[in-house]
Amino acid sequence: MNTKDIRLSKDPDLAGSFDAILRAGQSAVDLAIQTNTQIVTLVDGKIVYRSAEQLKKERELNSHPTVSIIRTMES
Numbered sequence: 001m002n003t004k005d006i007r008l009s010k011d012p013d014l015a016g017s018f019d020a021i022l023r024a025g026q027s028a029v030d031l032a033i034q035t036n037t038q039i040v041t042l043v044d045g046k047i048v049y050r051s052a053e054q055l056k057k058e059r060e061l062n063s064h065p066t067v068s069i070i071r072t073m074e075s
Contacts, residue, residue, distance in 0.1 A: 029055050 009015040032039045033056055038049045050058075 029059070033059075 007015050007018045028039050031037075032050075033052045036052045038051050039055070041048050041050055
């Protein structure tokens with residue numbers, strides 16, 4: 001598996017895809033909060049369900065809850 005940071009790619013489309021993933025994650029969080037549903041993340045190889053209430057709390061504490069999702073995925 002290639003573990004190089006995709007943001008450092010020479011291909012501008014590939015490098016920009018990281019930001020697109022962040023935006024998609026933020027949209028998932030927004031939708032989960034609006035519909036009061038859970039999202040699913042992977043933490044240390046285990047599936048973790050995050051409730052809308054939990055996402056709201058994370059949003060209050062952190063202006064970018066999606067960043068924690070991405071960091072979880074990178075672990």
